[in-house]
Amino acid sequence: MIICGEFFYKGRFIDCAVEIKDGVIVDISKTKKGRRVRGIIMPAGIDVHVHFRDFKESYKETIETGSLSALYGGICLVVDQPNTNPPVIDEKVYFERMKRAEKTTYVDYSLNLGLVNDNADKIVEIVKKIEKKYFLPAIGEVFLKGDMRVSYETLEKVRRSTSKLITVHAEDPNEEDDVVAEVKAVERCLKMGVFHFCHISTARALDLIHESNSTSEVTPHHLIFSKHNTDFKVNPPLKSSEERVKLVKNFKKADVLASDHAPHTLEEKKEGKPGFPGVEVMYPIFFYLMKRGYVSINETIKKIAMNPAKIFGFSRYGEIEVGKYANFVVFDPKDEKFIKGEELHSKVGWTIYEGLKAVFPKEVYIRGEKVLEDGDVLVEKGFGEVL
Numbered sequence: 001m002i003i004c005g006e007f008f009y010k011g012r013f014i015d016c017a018v019e020i021k022d023g024v025i026v027d028i029s030k031t032k033k034g035r036r037v038r039g040i041i042m043p044a045g046i047d048v049h050v051h052f053r054d055f056k057e058s059y060k061e062t063i064e065t066g067s068l069s070a071l072y073g074g075i076c077l078v079v080d081q082p083n084t085n086p087p088v089i090d091e092k093v094y095f096e097r098m099k100r101a102e103k104t105t106y107v108d109y110s111l112n113l114g115l116v117n118d119n120a121d122k123i124v125e126i127v128k129k130i131e132k133k134y135f136l137p138a139i140g141e142v143f144l145k146g147d148m149r150v151s152y153e154t155l156e157k158v159r160r161s162t163s164k165l166i167t168v169h170a171e172d173p174n175e176e177d178d179v180v181a182e183v184k185a186v187e188r189c190l191k192m193g194v195f196h197f198c199h200i201s202t203a204r205a206l207d208l209i210h211e212s213n214s215t216s217e218v219t220p221h222h223l224i225f226s227k228h229n230t231d232f233k234v235n236p237p238l239k240s241s242e243e244r245v246k247l248v249k250n251f252k253k254a255d256v257l258a259s260d261h262a263p264h265t266l267e268e269k270k271e272g273k274p275g276f277p278g279v280e281v282m283y284p285i286f287f288y289l290m291k292r293g294y295v296s297i298n299e300t301i302k303k304i305a306m307n308p309a310k311i312f313g314f315s316r317y318g319e320i321e322v323g324k325y326a327n328f329v330v331f332d333p334k335d336e337k338f339i340k341g342e343e344l345h346s347k348v349g350w351t352i353y354e355g356l357k358a359v360f361p362k363e364v365y366i367r368g369e370k371v372l373e374d375g376d377v378l379v380e381k382g383f384g385e386v387l
């Protein structure tokens with residue numbers, strides 16, 4: 001199969017023909033003839049930080065609904081997080097969740113392994129058992145406070161015992177000021193070794209990570225909102241407008257853009273549960289921002305596709321290039337829309353991005369197969385590959 005069109009290739013747009021065999025790009029040329037796709041063809045996104053709930057929290061999201069939401073948002077691969085109920089802290093629950101994903105996921109799916117004080121002594125063994133069957137992206141996200149908290153001492157021990165990537169939710173458990181809490185936790189972890197830091201919300205922490213061998217992630221919500229915009233809670237908390245502006249100025253220094261898709265029902269939000277759904281709107285909002293020139297296309301595509309693939313080891317993802325999967329998103333730049341929570345595909349039906357402008361994908365291709373066209377999903381649940 002050959003698809004012709006305006007592809008984002010090696011950092012710029014070129015009109016070319018992309019030849020695909022068994023889901024993989026085998027040739028990119030200017031001369032071959034094939035089916036012409038209208039619009040702008042970008043690499044499909046990777047969201048390395050989603051909470052798809054399921055299990056006992058199926059009332060608010062499942063792998064099925066979360067991955068459908070991802071598909072509509074131009075995301076071809078997710079990394080799901082282990083703070084489920086029950087949590088993914090041993091191989092048994094890990095395998096059970098992967099089996100569920102095999103039957104229900106729309107997009108390609110991978111899952112992190114949780115670390116808690118109780119499984120730390122066995123973590124290397126658990127990793128080994130999982131890696132016999134599946135591709136484990138990382139240990140994490142590791143919480144330093146809350147129900148799944150891990151002490152710095154335990155984290156340090158684990159950091160020394162494995163070369164596996166570890167992703168950290170950096171909030172110091174003893175610090176009340178949330179800006180200081182993030183900076184402190186990052187400083188402490190950087191002394192232990194290399195980590196991937198989830199949802200960094202301060203410019204200072206981003207600076208520190210940028211100067212190290214560790215990697216960082218930022219979320220759309222910390223870049224777009226300050227604590228004055230909403231009463232809804234999230235962890236790490238939204239910051240002041242000054243701090244937000246500093247974070248935006250430092251955007252270039254972040255390695256990854258991830259949604260931290262964390263759905264809760266509106267009733268739960270009123271009770272103060274932290275987290276926002278976001279997997280479906282991240283790429284559409286950033287495509288709009290790219291189009292308007294607010295963010296650089298190259299920087300954004302690096303953070304939404306290339307870097308996640310590199311950092312987490314998804315060698316066939318993240319770029320339109322020979323040898324990679326044919327994972328594309330087609331945008332019609334003119335197709336601007338106001339985001340409406342009730343039109344999104346997460347179970348919860350609300351969004352903090354209500355009323356913001358975005359450009360949603362017109363078509364999505366995963367491993368060469370057209371999976372979405374003009375708002376219709378063309379595949380069944382279970383289409384996504386489990387890594």
Ligand code: DOR
Nearest residue numbers: 051234235236262274275
């Ligand atoms: O706001 C958050 N929600 N932060 C987290 O770290 C967890 C997440 C969730 O799972 O709800």
Ligand code: ZN
Nearest residue numbers: 141169198235
């Ligand atoms: Zn987190």
Ligand code: ZN
Nearest residue numbers: 049081141260
């Ligand atoms: Zn999270």
